Amino acid sequence: MNASPAFEFSRSSLQPVPAQRACRIALLGFGTVGRSVATILQGGSFPQLRLDMIYNRRVDRKRVPWVSPQVRWTDDLEEVLASDADVVLELAGGLEPAYSWVKRALLLGKSVVTANKKLIAAHGPELLDLARQQGCRLEFGAAVAGGVPVLCGVSPGLSGDRLLKLCGILNGTCNYILHAMESRGVTLDAALREAQQRGYAEADPSDDVDGLDARAKLAILVRTGFHLQADPQQIATQSIWPVQPADFRYARELGCTIRQVARAELKAGTLLAEVAPTVVSAGSPLGSARNNQNVLVTTGKYGGETVFAGAGAGGAPTAVAVVSDLLAVAESRAAANCGPALVAVPVSNDFRCRHYVRVTPAQTTDAVAALRRTLTSGGISLRGLLHHPDPHDRRPSLALVVEECSTHALEKALTQVQEAGLLAEPAVRMPMVTTS
Amino acid sequence: MNASPAFEFSRSSLQPVPAQRACRIALLGFGTVGRSVATILQGGSFPQLRLDMIYNRRVDRKRVPWVSPQVRWTDDLEEVLASDADVVLELAGGLEPAYSWVKRALLLGKSVVTANKKLIAAHGPELLDLARQQGCRLEFGAAVAGGVPVLCGVSPGLSGDRLLKLCGILNGTCNYILHAMESRGVTLDAALREAQQRGYAEADPSDDVDGLDARAKLAILVRTGFHLQADPQQIATQSIWPVQPADFRYARELGCTIRQVARAELKAGTLLAEVAPTVVSAGSPLGSARNNQNVLVTTGKYGGETVFAGAGAGGAPTAVAVVSDLLAVAESRAAANCGPALVAVPVSNDFRCRHYVRVTPAQTTDAVAALRRTLTSGGISLRGLLHHPDPHDRRPSLALVVEECSTHALEKALTQVQEAGLLAEPAVRMPMVTTS
Numbered sequence: 001m002n003a004s005p006a007f008e009f010s011r012s013s014l015q016p017v018p019a020q021r022a023c024r025i026a027l028l029g030f031g032t033v034g035r036s037v038a039t040i041l042q043g044g045s046f047p048q049l050r051l052d053m054i055y056n057r058r059v060d061r062k063r064v065p066w067v068s069p070q071v072r073w074t075d076d077l078e079e080v081l082a083s084d085a086d087v088v089l090e091l092a093g094g095l096e097p098a099y100s101w102v103k104r105a106l107l108l109g110k111s112v113v114t115a116n117k118k119l120i121a122a123h124g125p126e127l128l129d130l131a132r133q134q135g136c137r138l139e140f141g142a143a144v145a146g147g148v149p150v151l152c153g154v155s156p157g158l159s160g161d162r163l164l165k166l167c168g169i170l171n172g173t174c175n176y177i178l179h180a181m182e183s184r185g186v187t188l189d190a191a192l193r194e195a196q197q198r199g200y201a202e203a204d205p206s207d208d209v210d211g212l213d214a215r216a217k218l219a220i221l222v223r224t225g226f227h228l229q230a231d232p233q234q235i236a237t238q239s240i241w242p243v244q245p246a247d248f249r250y251a252r253e254l255g256c257t258i259r260q261v262a263r264a265e266l267k268a269g270t271l272l273a274e275v276a277p278t279v280v281s282a283g284s285p286l287g288s289a290r291n292n293q294n295v296l297v298t299t300g301k302y303g304g305e306t307v308f309a310g311a312g313a314g315g316a317p318t319a320v321a322v323v324s325d326l327l328a329v330a331e332s333r334a335a336a337n338c339g340p341a342l343v344a345v346p347v348s349n350d351f352r353c354r355h356y357v358r359v360t361p362a363q364t365t366d367a368v369a370a371l372r373r374t375l376t377s378g379g380i381s382l383r384g385l386l387h388h389p390d391p392h393d394r395r396p397s398l399a400l401v402v403e404e405c406s407t408h409a410l411e412k413a414l415t416q417v418q419e420a421g422l423l424a425e426p427a428v429r430m431p432m433v434t435t436s
Numbered sequence: 437m438n439a440s441p442a443f444e445f446s447r448s449s450l451q452p453v454p455a456q457r458a459c460r461i462a463l464l465g466f467g468t469v470g471r472s473v474a475t476i477l478q479g480g481s482f483p484q485l486r487l488d489m490i491y492n493r494r495v496d497r498k499r500v501p502w503v504s505p506q507v508r509w510t511d512d513l514e515e516v517l518a519s520d521a522d523v524v525l526e527l528a529g530g531l532e533p534a535y536s537w538v539k540r541a542l543l544l545g546k547s548v549v550t551a552n553k554k555l556i557a558a559h560g561p562e563l564l565d566l567a568r569q570q571g572c573r574l575e576f577g578a579a580v581a582g583g584v585p586v587l588c589g590v591s592p593g594l595s596g597d598r599l600l601k602l603c604g605i606l607n608g609t610c611n612y613i614l615h616a617m618e619s620r621g622v623t624l625d626a627a628l629r630e631a632q633q634r635g636y637a638e639a640d641p642s643d644d645v646d647g648l649d650a651r652a653k654l655a656i657l658v659r660t661g662f663h664l665q666a667d668p669q670q671i672a673t674q675s676i677w678p679v680q681p682a683d684f685r686y687a688r689e690l691g692c693t694i695r696q697v698a699r700a701e702l703k704a705g706t707l708l709a710e711v712a713p714t715v716v717s718a719g720s721p722l723g724s725a726r727n728n729q730n731v732l733v734t735t736g737k738y739g740g741e742t743v744f745a746g747a748g749a750g751g752a753p754t755a756v757a758v759v760s761d762l763l764a765v766a767e768s769r770a771a772a773n774c775g776p777a778l779v780a781v782p783v784s785n786d787f788r789c790r791h792y793v794r795v796t797p798a799q800t801t802d803a804v805a806a807l808r809r810t811l812t813s814g815g816i817s818l819r820g821l822l823h824h825p826d827p828h829d830r831r832p833s834l835a836l837v838v839e840e841c842s843t844h845a846l847e848k849a850l851t852q853v854q855e856a857g858l859l860a861e862p863a864v865r866m867p868m869v870t871t872s
Contacts, residue, residue: 040738045598141593147739149593157577157585160759162481283719285745302476303583303756306746309721311739320739323596331775337767 022050023330026085028077028101029092030056032199033115033142036319037089038067046323048330055080077101081108087329089322090114099123106130106138113325115142115318121216121232124223131336138336139325144217145170145294147317148310149324154225154298155339161300163225167263167435170217172292172313173201173208174240174260178277179290182248182257188241200292200313211237211260211275218262218273225298226264229342230271236349238276242428247358250386250399251279254356257287261433265351274349279356279432285309286435297435305435354383354432355402355410359417360395360425367422368398374420378413380405395424407431458486459766462521464513464537465528466492468635469551469578472755473525474503482759484766491516513537517544523765525758526550535559542566542574549761551578551754557652557668560659567772574772575761580653581606581730583753584746585760590661590734591775597736599661603699603871606653608728608749609637609644610676610696614713615726618684618693624677636728636749647673647696647711654698654709661734662700665778666707672785674712678864683794686822686835687715690792693723697869701787710785715792715868721745722871733871741871790819790868791838791846795853796831796861803858804834810856814849816841831860843867 025041027034034054041051051071056062059075074080077097080088081104088105090112092098098119102112106127114120120127120140131138141151145168154163169175173195180191192209195201207213219232240260251257261278264271280286285307289295294312299305311317361367372382381403387396402410414427461477463470470490477487487507492498495511510516513533516524517540524541526548528534534555538548542563550556556563556576567574577587581604590599605611609631616627628645631637643649655668676696687693697714700707716722721743725731730748735741747753797803808818817839823832838846850863 036738040596043598046596147594147597147736148742149589152593153585153589153744156760156764157588158583158756158760159763160476160482160761161583161756162479283724288719288724300583300756302472302752304747304753306584306744308589308742308744310742316738317740320594320597320736324592324594325596327595328592331773339767 022048023326024050024052024084024086025089025326026053026055026080026083026087027051027089027091028055028080029090030054030059030062031091032315033318033322034091035064036315037091037322040319040323042066042068046327049323049326052085053080053083081105085110087111087113087326089326090116090119091322092116093118095119095122102127102138103130106134106136109134109136111137111139111329113139113322113329115140115322117143117213117216117220121219124220125229125342128336136336137329139328140220141325142318142321144220145296145308146172146312146314147320148294148296148308148312149321150221150296150308151224153296153306153308154221158225158298158300158303158306161303163298163300165263165265165299166218166221166225166296167261167286167299167433168221168296169259169286169289169294170214170262170296170312171208171211171260172294173205174214175289175294175312176200176292177209178240178243178258178260181243181245185245185248187245188243209241210239211262214260214262214275218264218275221296222264222271222273223342224339226266226271227340227342228271228345230273230345230347234347235273235275237274240277243277246397247356247399247428247430249388250356250358252282253386253388254279254401255282256280256432257282258430259286259289261286263433271345271347272349272351273347274351274431277430279430281434284435286433350406350408351431352404352406354404355407356430356432357400357402357410357414358397358428359400359423360397362422362424370420371417371422374417374422375402375413378409378416380410380413401432458484459762460486460488460520460522461525461762462489462491462516462519462523463487463525463527464491464516465526466490466495466498467527468751469754469758470527471500472751473527473758476755476759478502478504482763485759485762488521489516489519517541521546523547523549523762525762526552526555527758528552529554531555531558538563538574539566542570542572545570545572547573547575547765549575549758549765551576551758553579553649553652553656557655560656561665561778564772572772573765575764576656577761578754578757580656581732581744582608582748582750583756584730584732584744584748585757586657586732586744587660589732589742589744590657594661594734594736594739594742597739599734599736601699601701601735602654602657602661602732603697603722603735603869604657604732605695605722605725605730606650606698606732606748607644607647607696608730609641610650611725611730611748612636612728613645614676614679614694614696617679617681621681621684623681624679645677646675647698650696650698650711654700654711657732658700658707658709659778660775662702662707663776663778664707664781666709666781666783670783671709671711673710676713679713680864682833683835683864683866685824686792686794688718689822689824690715690837691718692716692868693718694866695722695725697722699869707781707783708785708787709783710787710867713866715866717870720871722869786842786844787867788840788842790840791843792866792868793836793838793846793850794833794864795836795859796833798858798860806856807853807858810853810858811838811849814845814852816846816849837868
């Protein structure tokens, strides 16, 4: 029962800060979240936090009259680093120059709060280590699920459990799109344009739609929840692009709907992980997520399923997570706690689960029989088949529900089906995931 | 923008603990939760935690062979206090002798982890203050919602928001009973007996059924979320005893169901708070809570609604919360952080909301007309009336849905109706609460 060498007590080596002195904040990036943070800090609820400086490129475009005149606006990063700010709040996003800025701030002994999932997914362990060496803090609660406190919910919240599964909706843009398709029958294109008009989706939405944004967040969650270091680029992603209104019609018949789900599971020493459009029960926490909500369902060996849900995107909710982190830094001088050492792990997406597969047969009758034979000889059993052609569909499609099987075996069988010329269009495969 | 005098940086004044030494734990109370904690600690996942001692009255009854022989069993509390345990884990429950034990442990400089909501509701601020003076920790994450990390979700998780409402299902026993009534049409009596057989409900279930358990938890949440000190005894409670199968039939017609809901809301400097059987939307997070689940929905000025849900009762989930707290104590030597100073606040239950009222008129036709007149002259508007007598009901009842009004005004009008002899049985009033 001795402590393992991997465990170390965290050190509290920061210089004492005089009690009752407000914590000075330099904000990098005055976009949607930055403006919301400034609004909250100016609201008077948190006198222990003082916004001292706002940095932005071409800062004159950004100036707003409602920010206190005591705040200094600058477009010179050196001025920020030379200031007496206690905390650098990085809201610029992206890998560079954010990475260099955060590193320089930590090297100067300044604590850092960031909402940058890309940065933390790629460089989190290294930056946490640096923060600890420097006796300062690095907090990134806003990097996953915006206003929903999932990272602190998982650790320290559920640190006493042994987590087995993480399953979540971590991208508000995709959820907005898929929920619009579900509730109003619009196409993905139309829903995406709507999301862009409302400011939820970027002009280039591929990071969201193709799953790269959710993948970075999943990699951070895997570290926090499983103490495993997975290369985000090893996590398989499926775009939501192929999802069509027909898929929602079939899903509804199954009592289900479709969401972009990020999930990870520990199985016999391997990390299974994937981000993909997924068929989920309509009444489940994942299926109930509306608009740009985020949800995380954790499954623990002892505690069972725990659900965290709320506003995952948007300026104000993300700003809540940022301000919570600022308070944590201001109210405790403990250095960054890296938690247990991370163990590197290979990643696979060979989940065993039920699948939904939409196929558009080349010639209806013959092709379907041949398709069934190919699947069966690949060890894939059909659980059911749905066929309700929409009069507007140019080529009628079928939906197959496939019994629990290896994802890779199913992919292989579908490739054979495709290569045998049985399909007029590539098959659309989605895992079916059950949470309570 | 200076720090208010109410804010103080927390102190980190504990004696340094040699790195890599396991944290020594003395467990008080070897009941359901205590056994689950011992199971987790013996599972090998947490080498930084070492169970050294188990105290229980008449400890020989409690001994089990699966506990490591290195653990000392005792029924002498003085032996616990004289030991070199770093943390006293109080799982005995109740106000005394738990209060004295915790106080003595803190005075000896031992940190304390407890799942005792009664103790924390009644003496939390005083004990936290003592822990801080002594440079040690007092953690009670398991006191509210068992395995669902709602306290750390609210603070630090949502500390950057300004919370306006807390609304939750905080008692697993009542939820088990009401969910059984909803899903299987059984009476409250039968559901309670079932809960007792499954070990969810105590032999004397009145603390659960009458709302006293949920009230203690709500008082703790109000402190954590609103930084307000409300006397738990000032929080109004309504028992779930009067809830009948007929109420579930009427609720279903309204697209609703019934749960024991604890809620608190800040309104113009007053704290509105109450624990009561409540009509909630069937598909909402509160209405979806099954069996002995717990749910908390917070509403923040900036982040909107956030939902926490999961296993709120039972040995293993509660043990997860306890072990998470033990890890927090082991991994950081920072003294207890009291957070912002608490402001005492008077409590009212005069919520303005819609209500459901079930009445059993004395003489059907005349009484109903007189009842409507009395309500109307009290400023109470009816939104609708449901009447589907069950052939088994001895006396047929009506359900009224009352437009949003003051709870006190409605109570007054119902008292008048009762005193005028218009009712054969007292009216059953339940608030109707909407969350997204």
